[in-house]
Amino acid sequence: MTVEISQNARAVAAASVGILRAGQSGNIEEAINLALAHMSYAAEFPRLAQVSLQAFLRGKRNDAATRLVDNVVAKGKASPEVAVLAIRHLLSSDRADDAYAFARTLLKVNGNVEPRLAEAAARAALASHRPISEALGILEMAKDFAKDDGIFLRAYGELLLSAGRYAEAANVLAPIVSQRPNTTNTRLLLARALKHAHRLEEACTEMLAVMELDPSVTNRRSAVALLLQVGRDAEAKELYDSIVSERQNNLGKTFSEGLATLHTRLDSVKLPQKRLDWAWEIVTRKLGCPPSHNREDWDRRAKWGHLLDKLIQDWLECCIDKAGEIATYFNVSDANRNAVIEASDEGKGVLLVSAHIGPMFAGPIAIHSFGKPYRWLSSTPSISTASFTDSLISTADLNEVQVAQRVVDSLRSGCLVTLAADGAMSPNAPRITWEGRSITYSPFCAMLSYKTKVPTIFTSPIWVENQFRFVVKRLPAADTGEGLRQFSTRWQQAFFEEVKNVLSAGPENLRLNGGIWRNI
Incomplete structure (x- = not known):
């Protein structure tokens, strides 16, 4: 080029202003073209890199954004604004390890850690499967x-919550909610x-406010649970009955009719693609x-299975008197039934x-069809009028x-x-690494089996x-002289x-929600 723009601060500033103004006026294509013209040296100039990246991302030019981000990463330093954009782009491109490596480089270079950079770095740490404590340590700096800074403080409060530091999390999140009362997700956190800090009255107040902002079934169920915990049973029952009534109106007249219409709702299923992957x-x-x-058909079958489990849950909570309609689809083999009954006859109860x-x-x-007394763990609230309450151990209340x-x-x-070993009653539930991901898993069942000899x-x-068919497999029992740690490892391997x-x-059996899927 006749004029060496990379050495001319005025020309670079003019280019930055041109890109910014084009974007602000809605002419994103012009902004992209201007940014492309200066791509080769944009990484050297923070403001030019920032407005160029913003233009590429707004215009969904991921190819150009990736080129510029790679140039920024290769340079090894960037302004906080450019760094945050770069890290976010790397994360959205499934390059979590690259994002975190870049973030760590910048954190070492900088003296005082800029909050937004720390927030992006912490998210990169989590996305690259680093421990919560490591991500939290970045925010602590x-x-x-x-x-x-609401964005930083929300992330900090969320990680404190995940780390089990509940009182600190409440102290960080409360001022944000006070300043921005309509921030639903922050109020939910x-x-x-507050709930896990045993400040139940305050937690109930906040959950009712969340419910007003977003009256989803999930939020209303959480409100029911907290109402029960603070002794407001009549309000809990009224709210629960309204949820059941609403769901009943959306169910078909028969379970078969509900099954037949599941395929029409596939496009409404919103699940993280990473879970399917x-x-x-x-x-x-x-x-x-x-x-x-x-693969497309496989994914749709998986979503159908997700809807199937939701249909059964709706039927169980809203039409329990018609549960026999579901049972008509059961194929329980004598071998499976006998395996459970024989274990029960040992006289110690059975952990399913x-x-x-x-x-x-x-x-x-x-x-229920086995004719044996049973209990099942579920997040379903234990409303006294629900016909299954006597058999329910509710993790909600x-x-x-x-x-x-x-x-x-x-x-x-x-x-x-019956309980799920991958369930999580608290945000800091124990985790393990399985199949390359951090998942919730409790050693409770293995320890209980070891100590009580319960099958x-x-x-x-x-x-x-x-x-519906049923997998029924006896899990290991502790051998004579076997230590708890060795047995727990053996039991865990057999379970997984x-x-x-x-x-x-079959993809219909993935479920894709809760438990092992929670952190994906």
């Missing part, structure tokens, strides 16, 4: 500079922090080849262990200690008890050939082998 990877490794020649896979809400209905005691007491009385059986409904078997039984 910047908290004194954050002042009232505050309600959870991860499931595809797991099943491919398990089978030694891709599970289908048609599952995961958040398959049409799991079909499980309690099948167990009991704390972790109370739930554990109910499980132990039920087993001692000889009950079948444990892996159970899961699966949808195959237009019917069965999980993979269910996931491989």
Whole structure:
């Protein structure tokens, strides 16, 4: 070029202004073309890099954005504004490790850590499967500079919550909610922090406010649980009845009719694509080849299975008197039934262990048909008028200690008890790394089996050939002289082998929500 723009500050400033003005006037194509003309040296000039990246991202020119971000990363330094844009782009491009490596480089270079850069770096740490403590440590470095930065403080409060530092999380989140009362998600985080900090009255107040802002079924169910916990049973019942009534109106007259219409709702299913991608990877490794020649059809079948489990849950909570309609689709083999009954005859109760896979809400209905006393754990609120309350151990309105005691007491009385080992009652539920991802998993079942000798059986409904079949596999018992750690590892391996078997039984059995999917 005749004029060496990279050496001419005025020309660079003019280019930056031109790109910015074109974008602000809505002429994004002009902004992109101007940015492309200066691509080769944009990374050297923070303002030019910033407005160029903004233009590329607004115009969905990911190819150009990636080129510029790669140039910025290669340079090894950037302004906080450019760094945040670059990290976010890398994360959206599934390059979490690159994003975190770049963030770490910048954090080492900078003295005072800029809050927005720290927030982006912490998200990159989590996306690249680093421990929560590591991501939280990044935010700790910047908290004194954050002042009232709502984006930073929300991320900080959320990670404090995930780390089990509930009182601190509430203290960080409360001022944000006070300043911005209509921030639904932040209010929800505050309600959870207050609940786990045992400030139940305040948590209930916040949850009711969340419900007013977003009256989703999930939020209303959470409000019911907190109303029960603070002793406002009449309000809880009224709210729960309204939820049930609304859901009943959306159900078909028969379960078969509901099944027949599930395919019409597939486009309404909103699930993170990464969950489907991860499931595809797991099943491919398990089978030694891709599970289908048609990935799009496989994904749609998985979404159908997600809707199937929701339909069963709706039927269980809203039409329990018609549960027999679901049972007409059951195919429970004598061998499976006998395996549970024989374990029950040992006189110690039976722990039926599952995961958040398959049409799991079909499980309690099948167990009911065994004619044995049973209990099942669920986040369903224990409203006294619900016909299944006597068999329910509700994780919604009991704390972790109370739930554990109910499980132990039920087993001692000889009950079948079904629970999901990948469930999470609190934000800082224990995690393990499985199939390359951090997932929630509790060693409670293995420890209980080791200490009490209670038999444990892996159970899961699966949808195959237009019917519910059931996986029933006895899990290991502790050998004489075997240590707890060794046994827990062996039990965990056997459990997750069965999980993979269910996931491989067809995409309808992925479920894709809760448990192992929670952090994906």
